[in-house]
Amino acid sequence: MHRTLPLMAILALAACDAPMVGTGEPDLVQTLAEAPPGAAPGTCWGKLVTPAVIETVTDQVLVQPPKVPKDGTITPPAIYKTETRQNIVTERKVTWFETPCPADLTPDFVASLQRALTARTLYRGAISGQMDGRTRAAVRKFQRPEGLDSGILSLAAAQRLGLVAVDLPIETE
Numbered sequence: 001m002h003r004t005l006p007l008m009a010i011l012a013l014a015a016c017d018a019p020m021v022g023t024g025e026p027d028l029v030q031t032l033a034e035a036p037p038g039a040a041p042g043t044c045w046g047k048l049v050t051p052a053v054i055e056t057v058t059d060q061v062l063v064q065p066p067k068v069p070k071d072g073t074i075t076p077p078a079i080y081k082t083e084t085r086q087n088i089v090t091e092r093k094v095t096w097f098e099t100p101c102p103a104d105l106t107p108d109f110v111a112s113l114q115r116a117l118t119a120r121t122l123y124r125g126a127i128s129g130q131m132d133g134r135t136r137a138a139v140r141k142f143q144r145p146e147g148l149d150s151g152i153l154s155l156a157a158a159q160r161l162g163l164v165a166v167d168l169p170i171e172t173e
Contacts, residue, residue: 036096044101046152053090059083097148098155100164109163110135113153116161117142 035045064079100109107129114135117123123138136151143150143157158164 039096042101044099046097046099046150046154048095048097048148048150048152050090050093050095052088052092054086055089056084056086059085095148097150097152099152100155100158104164105131112163113139113158113161116163 034047035043039045059082060080061083062078063081064076066074066078067076068074110131111127111129114123114125114127114129117135117138118127120142122141123135125132125134139153139157140149140151142161143154146157148154148157155164159166
């Protein structure tokens with residue numbers, strides 16, 4: 001018994017240094033085999049699926065009303081049955097958004113992303129060039145006010161951060 005306690009303490013301390021797995025945030029970009037209808041060839045896309053919100057409603061349904069004679073007594077009482085049904089409160093929603101392609105997501109790009117998020121006080125981690133949970137959480141915070149609650153960096157967000165060039169229409173004279 002006494003020999004197992006130090007061993008358990010060592011194992012517990014070793015677990016503290018283990019990398020965190022399954023933080024719930026996706027990679028910087030998801031490479032999807034599918035794309036939304038009409039997507040231009042060579043473009044990269046992220047997909048955000050918001051599940052439906054469903055409520056369960058239980059009702060008491062009158063099967064047989066009570067019989068009330070002229071003297072006011074109730075014989076027999078009313079008979080009810082319980083019915084349960086589910087209502088969709090909010091439909092499932094799929095949101096597609098264009099992302100920078102994986103070839104563009106170099107450590108220098110990610111470091112620039114981290115600096116841009118730091119300048120906006122959204123990121124407080126080290127400028128490592130590694131897409132980690134803190135960086136993805138900061139990306140989510142940046143994109144959420146625009147209606148995209150995702151840790152996957154959208155192309156529009158990268159453009160707003162000044163990390164990706166914005167295509168301007170060419171004027172012809």
